Amino acid sequence: MSLFETIIAVLMAITSVSLVMTTIRLLIGPTIPDRAAALDLVMGHVAALVALYVIFVRQEILIDALIVIAILGFLGTVAVARYIEEGRS
Numbered sequence: 001m002s003l004f005e006t007i008i009a010v011l012m013a014i015t016s017v018s019l020v021m022t023t024i025r026l027l028i029g030p031t032i033p034d035r036a037a038a039l040d041l042v043m044g045h046v047a048a049l050v051a052l053y054v055i056f057v058r059q060e061i062l063i064d065a066l067i068v069i070a071i072l073g074f075l076g077t078v079a080v081a082r083y084i085e086e087g088r089s
Helices: 003-028 032-057 060-087
Strands: none
Touching: 003 032, 032 060
């Protein structure tokens, strides 16, 4: 394994650990805004992991999946923000 592949593997491991901790915050978050922020961060982590995987395996076709994941993450955040906003009225 080259140095580049080792660095990508280490970054994937660090991102995975951070994803687990963020998922725990998503599950036990005391308020809905906390969970909304955690959901946004989880989607960011998933997108980062897919991006690192795309770099690691050198499969550019997976960039389409990365775009879909990013769009779904954004739409999820917008939906939760709208729910919070309507719930306060």
